[in-house]
Amino acid sequence: MDLKINGLDDLDIQILEILIRDSRTPYLEIARKCHVSGGTIHVRMKKMEDMGIIRGTKLILDNSKLGYDVCCFIGIYLDKAASYVSVLSELEKISEVVELHYTTGEYSVFMKVICKSIGDLQNLLMNKIQAIPEIQRTDTLISLSQPIERNVQL
Missing domain, CATH: 1.10.10.10 (Winged helix-like DNA-binding domain superfamily/Winged helix DNA-binding domain)
Structure with a gap:
């Protein structure tokens, strides 16, 4: 590079x-x-x-040691592309959403969420995410482990 x-x-x-x-x-x-x-x-x-190359510093926590044992990735299908801005505004209000990407391909939006339990995940999906009118449907993938986490290598 x-x-x-x-x-x-x-x-x-x-x-x-x-x-x-x-x-x-x-x-x-x-x-x-x-x-x-x-x-x-x-x-x-x-x-x-x-220059925006260094955007700050952050504390990296071990979520599981804080009682947040469920990490998921959720693909979101929007009713139409124009809904992205209003859906983003609603998703920003949900504290379990820790990462969000506007993507090409099958999903309009792909996000990472952290929850305390499967019950909390179910509540998040049913009462927060799928309650947003512009979201047609979601696909949820539960992470079993994260063996690699790193920055880009120069």
Whole structure:
């Protein structure tokens, strides 16, 4: 992948590679590994944030240890493509929806949901998602495990 066309140079890529391995790496340690000053790392990080390449940081939780044992993917069939904006507005209000994609192919929308139990999933489907008038029907896939989770490799 040639990231230089996106305004990044070798130092930027080296910084990103370090952070992909461990996002909690202190700036001074990154500077030491890259043989530059801590100020340079701050400037480069700010540049990549301003460019939208780095969109922030997040805490990654083990949902099952918090009592959320059911992870599902739900494909949604809309009555028509023009319904997407209003359906998105309704789905944003549902806290169990943790990821949503507007897609090509069989489904108009594909989303990831996290629930505490199968009973909670059933309630979510019947009383929240399928209650949205523009949704024709849904297909639900329950995740049994997630053996791979990673960022893109540079």
